Amino acid sequence: MENLKSFDELTFLDNFMFQCVLRNPRLCKHLIEKILQISVKELHYQEFEKTINLGLASKGIRLDVYVRDEQGRVYDIEMQCTQFPQKGLAKRSRFYQSMIDMELLEKGEKYENLNASYIIFICTFDPFGRNLPMYTFTHCCEEENTIKLKDGETRLFLNSKGSENARDPEIAAFLRYVDGKAAEGEFVRSLDQEVQFVKSLEKVRREYMILSDEIRRRQEEAMAKGMAQGMAQGMAQGMAQGMAKGQSAFVKRMLARGKSIQEIADGLGLSADEIKTLAEMEES
Structure with missing residues (x-):
């Protein structure tokens, strides 16, 4: 600010x-x-x-x-x-x-x-x-x-x-x-x-104070809006990462049970390349 x-x-x-x-x-x-x-x-x-x-x-x-x-x-x-x-x-x-x-x-x-x-x-x-x-x-x-x-x-x-x-x-x-x-x-x-x-001039001093208060109010609103957007983006990113980790774990279990990549892709409605990517994800 x-x-x-x-x-x-x-x-x-x-x-x-x-x-x-x-x-x-x-x-x-x-x-x-x-x-x-x-x-x-x-x-x-x-x-x-x-x-x-x-x-x-x-x-x-x-x-x-x-x-x-x-x-x-x-x-x-x-x-x-x-x-x-x-x-x-x-x-x-x-x-x-x-x-x-x-x-x-x-x-x-x-x-x-x-x-x-x-x-x-x-x-x-x-x-x-x-x-x-x-x-x-x-x-x-x-x-x-x-x-x-x-x-x-x-x-x-x-x-x-x-x-x-x-x-x-x-x-x-x-x-x-x-x-x-x-x-x-x-x-x-x-x-x-x-x-x-x-x-x-006291009148001009008051004018500047009013202007300054308005600028600060707008800055605070912009900061609050930015924080809210950042939190929303962070939550969305976190949810996406969580879903990807869950899918990766599922794919790895299916592969361990002998399922082929194409079978898993058909079951999840994803492409074979997407299944390969999920299978190669590192666990954290």
Whole structure:
């Protein structure tokens, strides 16, 4: 069972605190502008930890921070502290993109109406091993990389380990902060102050306690279900082994009395090969 942090132990890297801090539109807006080097006038929050589930049989997703600006551009910002196997994070970003596109494009709407979208993973590790502070991916032609697809899709991966190569001092300070270093610069200090402010809010503390209790309840239910399944499988396996031992002992007695393998097989409704296997079973 996962050990949950207490509310006072939470940092900017923890999913709950990350969402709370970026509920501040001024900080969220500034972070987007710095990462993408664009201008944003206003942000509209869709949902906090937005859930997208397009069907009963499909896999749903929960987005950490999902916002839209005045031009209709959408931004999904994710804090990523767990390193996936090779290509795992890239495939996850692809899935997120497809789910967002499916939700954005209403039935009957034209494809050209799809919003420009940015999926931003803030990683506490180097996702591609090249020590770049940021990896930005857009679609371009392999034969002539100056030809851009211009489909409005951009995926970015920030690398907290690559701060020394960041050209923008604020991005460098932000990456160091994500990497566990002290808050430096006006913006990053504002983020850190927001963390402390959130911790002072009793309402948010209660919200986290309720969430933690729910997570523990689900963990306990999952553990109990796993134990019950394990016991059932163990009992079934034990019964099967017991029956096999009983059949093996019977087969050996019949063989000792001069019965042929085929006679025993006919009597038990088994194949001759199965009788041979039972006859060769070791006693324990």
